[in-house]
Amino acid sequence: MSSTPKEIIFEEEARAKLKEGVDKLADTVGVTLGPKGKNVGIESSWGTPTITNDGNSIVKDIELKDPYANMGVSMGKEVAQKIKEKSGDGTTTGIILLRALVKHGIKNIASGISPINLKRGMEKGVETILAELDTLAIPVENPEAIENIATVSASGNKEIGKTIFDAITKVGKSGVITIEEGKGTTTTIDMVEGMQFDRGYTSPYFCTNAESMLVEMEQVGILITDKKISSIQEILSLLKPFASTGKGLLIIAEDIDGDALSTLVVNKLRGTLKVAAVKAPGFGERRKAMLEDIAALTGGIVVSEEKGMQLKDVGAEVLGAAEKIEISKDNTTIVGGMGRKEEIEARLKQIDRELENASSDYDKEKLEERRAKLQGGVAVIRVGAPSEPEMKQKKQVFEDSLNSTRAAQESGFVPGGGVALLRASQKLKELKLDVEEQIGCEIVLHACQAPFKQIVDNCGKDSSLYLEEVLNSDKNFGFNALTEKVEDLVKGEVIDPTKVVKNCIKYAASVAGVILISEALITDATDDEEESA
Secondary structure, three states: OOOOOEEEEEHHHHHHHHHHHHHHHHHHHHOOOOOOOOOEEEOOOOOOOEEEOOHHHHHHOOOOOOHHHHHHHHHHHHHHHHHHHHHOOOHHHHHHHHHHHHHHHHHHHHOOOOHHHHHHHHHHHHHHHHHHHHHHOEOOOOHHHHHHHHHHHOOOOHHHHHHHHHHHHHHOOOOEEEEEEOOOOOOEEEEEOEEEEOOOEOOHHHOOEOOOOEEEEEEEEEEEEOOEEOOHHHHHHHHHHHHHHOOEEEEEEOEEOHHHHHHHHHHHHHOOOEEEEEEOOOOHHHHHHHHHHHHHHHOOOOEOHHHOOOHHHOOHHHOEEEEEEEEOOOOEEEEEEOOOHHHHHHHHHHHHHHHHHOOOHHHHHHHHHHHHHHHOOEEEEEEOOOOHHHHHHHHHHHHHHHHHHHHHHHHOEEEOOOHHHHHHHHHHHHOOOOHHHHHHHHHHHHHOOHHHHHHHHOOOOOOHHHHHHHHOOOOOEEEEOOOOEEEEOOOOOOEEEHHHHHHHHHHHHHHHHHHHOOOEEEEEOOHHHHHHO
């Protein structure tokens, strides 16, 4: 059995190639950072090119010819993906930090410092910074702060910030907001009855949108059961009407696996069925209650053996229905449930009675969460724009702004403009470590200047002229890229969610550490190399 010939590079050459890929990423996304950042154009295989300043969208489209440098790109993409997944914003800052950490790390390794000790020192430095960022965090206690964060995350666009704020005001802190492309030039907010729970699709093959990795279906039937489905025979009679009509079906079950899952996936890929499956939310008694909530909202019946019901015996009469469902890797959103108003009100009254008798804070919190999901509804922001390229870019900005605002509600906020990392990193000067670990710690200290410098540079200013002035100022002072002055950023409404800043340094340092201790890279040999071999 023959295998593909490989080419291998080692040590300095390997790390230099990884750095080359990271540098390409950072050079490309770096120009977008801050309110005076620029756009990047991305070629499309069809239609007009995408013009965007969203770091995550740009990073996803970068592939290099050189396979070794492309490994560096892939590792940078890992940083962007993790930050996007955990906090929804901050990918550009993460890539900028990664470049700085790798650059200073490789320089020190070349002078004879142990990569392992450098990595340990970097990890200790990052732990200190994360703790200090928590100390610097300011809780979100007034509506103005929410609107300010939404505006800053939208690169200073006050219209977007106000729209996000209005949507959050309508649904509350735990309410659900979805963002769609509108049909006109005006952006609108519509309230739709809906519910979201924290369970994603059981297989990515159910996705209908490959770019966003989402399942999106309209006019959907919903099967709700507390049973595990392993055999397709159990639900065959329910599936047949959907195969003939082309209508979508969502299955919510304790679990779905075996030939049931594989048959659904195969039929979805063939186009025979529009179907998706998710696991039931919650655990134990809470799961039963949440399934009954979903049934009330959608007009369905929970198929349960406790009620003497078998899946193979039931028909369309047990199915709920909804105008639309959206499923991501982590969440399911049901919009426009067809349940009767009286049924929903009865569930709400039952929850209220349980709240009166709840003895623990945990039980109260979970009951209030159920109530919010059942009655809160979904705010749908329909983004308007005069052209398709502007529509796509604007929708992305809305999504980033919403993600940042949610993160700030959860973790509080810190001064923006790269200042929070600058301040927090000064704490590293107090650490006393072994010589080589201390150097790793200093690498983190220097890297934390990089986002600040990039924001100032993108204003056409010399960042070195402002760095010392900012460090010698009050803790909330920094360079305001809009006014191009050093001033109080909290008063100037230039703020970042603490969670986003923490995830940027955390994941950038994690991947940088992997790059610095990489000693060899293996890739398929090219035709020229095979012939010379």
